[in-house]
Amino acid sequence: MSATLTAGEVVELEKRTARxxxxxxxxxxxxxxxxxxxxxxxxxxxxxxxxxxxxxxxxLFSGLSYDNTLELGASTWRHVAxxxxxxxxxxxxxxxxxxxxxxxxxxxxxxxxCLESCPTGAIIRTEFDSVFVQPDICNGCGYCVMSCPFxxxxxxxxxxxxxxxxxxxxxxxxxxxxxxxxxCPTDSxxxxxxxxxxxxARTRVEQLHEKGMQEAYLYGDDPNRQPGTEGxxxxxxxxxxxEAYNLPPDPIAPAKHAxxxxxxxxxxxxxxxxxxxxxxxxxxxx
Amino acid sequence: xxxxxxxxxxxxxxxxxxxxxxxxxxxxxxxxGSAGAAMTLAAALQLASEKGQSDLRRxxxxxxxxxxxxxxxxxxxxxxxxGRPERFLYMMRVFRPTSPMNMGVWILSGAxxxxxxxxxxxxxxxxxxxxxxxxGYVAGVFGAALAGYTGVLVSTTAxxxxxxxxxxxxxxxxxxxxSSAAGLIETFAxxxxxxxxxxxxxxxxxxxxxxxxxxxxxxxxxxxxxxQPLREGAxxxxxRGATLLTAASLAASLLPGKSRTRRVAAGVLAMAGSLxxxxxxxxxxxxxxxxxxxxxxxxRAGEA
Numbered sequence: 395m396s397a398t399l400t401a402g403e404v405v406e407l408e409k410r411t412a413r414x415x416x417x418x419x420x421x422x423x424x425x426x427x428x429x430x431x432x433x434x435x436x437x438x439x440x441x442x443x444x445x446x447x448x449x450x451x452x453x454l455f456s457g458l459s460y461d462n463t464l465e466l467g468a469s470t471w472r473h474v475a476x477x478x479x480x481x482x483x484x485x486x487x488x489x490x491x492x493x494x495x496x497x498x499x500x501x502x503x504x505x506x507x508c509l510e511s512c513p514t515g516a517i518i519r520t521e522f523d524s525v526f527v528q529p530d531i532c533n534g535c536g537y538c539v540m541s542c543p544f545x546x547x548x549x550x551x552x553x554x555x556x557x558x559x560x561x562x563x564x565x566x567x568x569x570x571x572x573x574x575x576x577x578c579p580t581d582s583x584x585x586x587x588x589x590x591x592x593x594x595a596r597t598r599v600e601q602l603h604e605k606g607m608q609e610a611y612l613y614g615d616d617p618n619r620q621p622g623t624e625g626x627x628x629x630x631x632x633x634x635x636x637e638a639y640n641l642p643p644d645p646i647a648p649a650k651h652a653x654x655x656x657x658x659x660x661x662x663x664x665x666x667x668x669x670x671x672x673x674x675x676x677x678x679x680x
Numbered sequence: 681x682x683x684x685x686x687x688x689x690x691x692x693x694x695x696x697x698x699x700x701x702x703x704x705x706x707x708x709x710x711x712x713g714s715a716g717a718a719m720t721l722a723a724a725l726q727l728a729s730e731k732g733q734s735d736l737r738r739x740x741x742x743x744x745x746x747x748x749x750x751x752x753x754x755x756x757x758x759x760x761x762x763g764r765p766e767r768f769l770y771m772m773r774v775f776r777p778t779s780p781m782n783m784g785v786w787i788l789s790g791a792x793x794x795x796x797x798x799x800x801x802x803x804x805x806x807x808x809x810x811x812x813x814x815x816g817y818v819a820g821v822f823g824a825a826l827a828g829y830t831g832v833l834v835s836t837t838a839x840x841x842x843x844x845x846x847x848x849x850x851x852x853x854x855x856x857x858x859s860s861a862a863g864l865i866e867t868f869a870x871x872x873x874x875x876x877x878x879x880x881x882x883x884x885x886x887x888x889x890x891x892x893x894x895x896x897x898x899x900x901x902x903x904x905x906x907x908q909p910l911r912e913g914a915x916x917x918x919x920r921g922a923t924l925l926t927a928a929s930l931a932a933s934l935l936p937g938k939s940r941t942r943r944v945a946a947g948v949l950a951m952a953g954s955l956x957x958x959x960x961x962x963x964x965x966x967x968x969x970x971x972x973x974x975x976x977x978x979x980r981a982g983e984a
Binding site for chain 2: 539541
């Protein structure tokens with residue numbers, strides 16, 4: 395250490411660095427996916443695969459509408475759901491049938507089940523408030539896979555580690571938007587500052603209601619209405635119950651009620667110790 | 681929620697991911713659990729035998745070595761199941777109370793070395809003996825946690841059936857561990873002291889296991905769809921089988937007489953029951969993960 399700095403100068407330096415850190419600190423980023431604008435083109439899926447160089451999931455035809463992707467997984471970080479339903483949208487003039495599309499993605503939960511369950515600390519909260527799996531730390535224990543209430547994260551067979559959407563962490567660091575949002579031709583996928591996105595989304599719902607689409611609502615925008623995850627940093631505009639899109643109606647980060655299990659363990663373990671001592675002393679009697 | 685009943689799913693596709701865990705993990709539940717309960721019993725015997733009863737000391741040593749072998753073998757299964765086994769120690773770069781798996785690694789890494797020290801040193805003279813004695817008590821406490829934390833591990837997931845049973849799953853794992861630890865000693869230790877100890881410990885463990893299994897099924901079935909894998913299909917055969925085996929073991933351990941055959945039968949049945957229970961819990965969880973309706977109905981009922 396060079397001794398040329400006085401104590402006062404060190405304090406000054408620290409203050410300046412702290413100020414710069416605050417200025418540079420990224421704001422909370424997220425996705426607003428407006429499903430009423432989605433046309434099911436899968437450009438987001440392809441852009442994600444290509445940017446992140448993700449392998450295929452088996453080239454299978456499902457027979458389920460136009461959906462051969464079927465679910466999010468270790469190598470699929472956007473998934474377009476195709477819902478064909480025998481119900482008309484309220485704005486429809488004729489027919490008793492409607493298409494719904496939804497480009498599903500990791501929700502980057504404000505309280506994330508995967509992150510809380512990770513025993514190595516591989517899963518972290520980034521400066522953009524997104525949830526990121528550090529590939530150099532993950533040891534493939536698989537616990538996060540069962541801890542995600544949305545069934546998003548999975549372990550890749552070939553390399554043994556858990557993977558999911560990174561919110562294009564590498565692109566964000568370079569001041570670019572995520573590949574899926576960039577590729578979306580209809581602006582169904584909007585990327586930006588979370589607060590601004592929420593404003594946009596609420597305005598959009600009002601507009602749709604004015605146009606007569608009363609069924610439009612936001613899923614995951616409000617921490618108070620989704621207390622189990624304390625809100626989602628990637629939220630959605632839907633026009634049917636969440637179940638239709640394979641979204642849970644009231645998801646919860648599992649650790650939220652782990653206290654009940656730990657309490658059960660504490661009482662049970664005390665019981666086991668008492669039983670062991672009782673059995674041992676009982677056996678000393680003639 | 682006062683929503684009208686709806687049965688929407690996305691083409692009956694699962695909502696959640698099934699576990700990526702192989703059979704290694706239920707085997708670890710069984711081995712680690714039995715080892716943990718044996719460590720606790722070993723420590724209790726140390727405590728009860730301080731007046732120098734060598735017969736109890738010998739049973740204590742058997743329990744310590746059961747703990748050592750079980751926890752070491754269990755750890756091997758645990759590491760083998762990792763996607764990146766060479767990174768096992770990364771679990772110890774953090775202390776993270778929100779992750780039962782992380783807590784479990786700390787519990788295991790407290791219990792196993794302590795039991796090894798106790799097994800090697802407890803009957804020595806002097807300082808070494810005192811260290812071994814102390815380690816025996818440490819292993820006893822960590823062992824009790826080791827015997828049941830896996831119940832917390834499964835309950836703290838998004839899997840509906842495990843989540844619904846979260847208040848009873850740790851008790852079930854503890855009781856089952858006590859039953860199988862007693863079973864091991866019944867099978868392999870012949871002394872009068874061993875007989876007396878396992879009579880109380882094993883019987884109580886088996887009664888508790890049956891009661892806790894009943895409670896788990898009741899809690900899981902609060903929303904009928906959630907408890908379905910416990911009641912129907914192939915997974916229910918494992919679940920019912922575990923109950924049957926444990927009940928048979930209980931009957932055998934309650935029969936009068938000092939017959940060696942009866943003791944071995946009780947011990948083997950208890951171990952089979954406990955192993956079957958761990959397998960049942962594992963596969964019931966997979967079935968539950970495949971059933972989106974279980975999650976949806978649980979959440980709509982406000983039970984999540």
